[in-house]
Amino acid sequence: MLDTTVQPKAFAHPTDSRLLNRTSEQLVAAAQKAGVALRQSYARVGKSS
Numbered sequence: 001m002l003d004t005t006v007q008p009k010a011f012a013h014p015t016d017s018r019l020l021n022r023t024s025e026q027l028v029a030a031a032q033k034a035g036v037a038l039r040q041s042y043a044r045v046g047k048s049s
Helices: 016-034
Strands: none
Touching: none
């Protein structure tokens, strides 16, 4: 007997560009919290989702 009531969940697989963008956002936030001045803003480097 096969149970067909279970449906697969719709979840997004992270891509390398999204992971890199998220990492840069966290790095900028950590630098601002520590008072480190960055030479680049990194404001809109990654792909918008």
